[in-house]
């Protein structure tokens with residue numbers, strides 16, 4: 001054990017006075033989750049020299065309900081916080097000091113006493129399609145045409161299902177769960193003609209080459225928070241909050257605030273097909289696209305708004321309210 005205060009690194013004395021190391025970091029155990037956690041630790045180590053190296057952090061791998069249930073569509077398991085409940089508990093019980101999440105899997109309303117203290121720079125937000133051997137090489141002019149008529153595609157996400165069925169009503173969708181590697185092998189061995197994955201996850205795992213098609217957000221609206229890693233801490237832990245705030249990416253904070261406010265206004269769980277994607281334009285304006293759909297693709301509603309990044313939360317809430325008002329009652333019931 002060392003004490004941050006005993007070291008003279010300015011960042012450490014500013015942010016971590018008297019704190020004993022190692023700091024305990026909670027993470028899920030999938031290869032992607034571990035990659036993201038180590039990525040975060042390397043960023044914090046680069047910023048704060050005493051937090052560099054083997055002794056600064058202890059990883060606590062925490063299994064969540066979302067990791068254990070593998071046979072059902074996320075929408076059917078139901079539930080917000082499916083990938084985070086056990087991690088929040090460990091934080092509140094003081095077993096860990098902070099936790100690293102895929103922001104996409106983190107419910108919009110965190111339990112009392114827990115805050116999202118840091119958002120890392122966004123990796124690509126787009127969805128990708130992994131193509132199996134029955135697919136033709138994709139034609140850039142009409143990429144989706146390479147999936148054979150009537151083929152079976154795998155996804156556990158109603159958001160992706162609704163949007164692909166809207167574009168290709170002939171396709172059939174079935175649940176594919178499991179980590180990225182498992183899904184890739186099921187497409188390779190022909191269980192599914194194709195499957196969807198976040199490009200961010202493929203990239204982080206060195207598997208971008210598997211992305212046969214990358215879908216523009218105008219074709220498939222990504223999930224709120226997709227591609228962004230977020231870090232939670234206890235609200236009362238001012239010291240760690242300050243440290244994490246210092247390494248946060250303001251752009252990722254602005255876009256994720258808009259996307260998560262949209263999701264919150266729609267009361268979105270995994271049950272409803274909802275997409276949310278914001279970007280900062282070169283002119284500095286924040287542009288937010290929101291989508292609600294029916295799971296079978298028979299209805300799809302998409303709107304775009306823009307405003308100042310400082311108004312991200314309000315933009316998200318207003319767009320969410322507008323989508324809710326215009327959507328047929330059965331969709332957001």
Ligand SMILES: NCc1[nH]cc(CCC(=O)O)c1CC(=O)O
Pocket residue numbers: 102103104105196197198199200201225226227228229
């Ligand atoms: N629900 C699983 C999940 N959570 C985050 C990612 C990808 C990484 C990211 O969005 O940051 C994935 C895998 C996927 O959707 O393909």
